[in-house]
Amino acid sequence: MLISLTIGDMGLSPAEEHGIIGLLKMIPSYDLIAFVATITNGLVKTDNPNDAVQAIIKYCKDSLDILKRKKITKDLLFRYLKEVNVEVSPRCDKTELIHKCLNYWQVSSISSETIDWEMCEMENSIPDYNSLNLQSNQLTDDKLLSMGTSFSKWFYNLLNDVNNPAVFGPQHFWSDCMVAGTISTAQGENIPFSANGDLPTIEAIKNAVNHFQYSFEPNLYKDINCYMETHGLIKIQVNGVIYKNCSQPDGVFESAFGLIKNPHVADDNWKIKFIEMHWKVNCSPVNYNSMVPYT
Structure with a gap:
């Protein structure tokens, strides 16, 4: 509507x-x-x-x-x-x-x-959150860093609007993408979550974010790593702070992404092949297994 x-x-x-x-x-x-x-x-x-x-x-x-x-x-x-x-x-x-x-x-x-x-x-504009267009031609180390920074800002803007299907949707993921994550709590629990496929990946991440009511602020100023493998896969690593209810810091995160260029789009467009996440949080999850239907 x-x-x-x-x-x-x-x-x-x-x-x-x-x-x-x-x-x-x-x-x-x-x-x-x-x-x-x-x-x-x-x-x-x-x-x-x-x-x-x-x-x-x-x-x-x-x-x-x-x-x-x-x-x-x-x-x-x-x-x-x-x-x-x-x-x-x-x-x-x-x-x-x-x-x-x-x-x-x-x-x-x-x-x-x-x-x-x-x-x-x-x-000459910066990509908006609805598409991932990153200039990859003639990639120097500086341009790779810029690419990693742009992606990190773009992705976590999406993640902070995870309940909007027009924003955090399958258009950004390859159909056979995967997510593998671990939630480590202050109580010593290490709870994994994973999914294969674009829609299951979206659902698994969405459920975890909604369960904790978390938002994410990536550190765009330090420790972003971005490099291209010989066959063309881009790998990006970024860390940051997790907030509870958009206000109270509740932990930190580490994340890694694999991107593959979309050859069917004329623009320099990339889609997500895999995501690895590690959340270190203070909260202890309740009934977590019941909210992750895809493993």
Whole structure:
């Protein structure tokens, strides 16, 4: 169900709306639902793809506000233009493809200069929490560290919104991903939790976080390790502090992640292959086994 939100918009022409709907229907449902949060800064939530399309159209500033987003990939624009019989070269970059879309829809309210400027800003922007786009070309040690820092901030922003399926959803995980975790308590208990597969992994982590009512603050200033193995797997290690009810420190965590690049996305997009977690907390879990259905 959509919540009420008032956002001023310029309104799309019938040709623009028809074209945008065609593009959005080419996006997987889980990405489409997450796209709503991007367009509305997280203020509109829906789990219905048709509602998601309508919300994106209703609350976008203009068609460029949609086309410039990272979920509208170069490949997606190329396939759309081919479907509507617009002549296009595979050598066109995303900005050129956006120009062709707007020309096809006969949009005169957005200048070429505006398109070029906004696309330049998007290319230099920090990734939002709805997608993981990390620049991995020509990776030096400094760039790997920057990549690890960006990922750590991105992931723990997601984890702190774990109950929002549009945010902490399967779009960020490979289907055969896994999580392996241990919760160590002040009473000397060491309680493992694990899961295999994207949905079981999400559910296992979500259940653990909700059980303790925890939030996480990664240390982005020290001891982040990020390196690439010879076959391309990125490994990231980050530690931090655990808070109870978003206010009271209750322990610390250590975590490690494996990332593999998604070859089906034109942007430099990565998905999570594995997660290892170790939480050292003061609280003693109650009925923990009953809340972890996936092992």
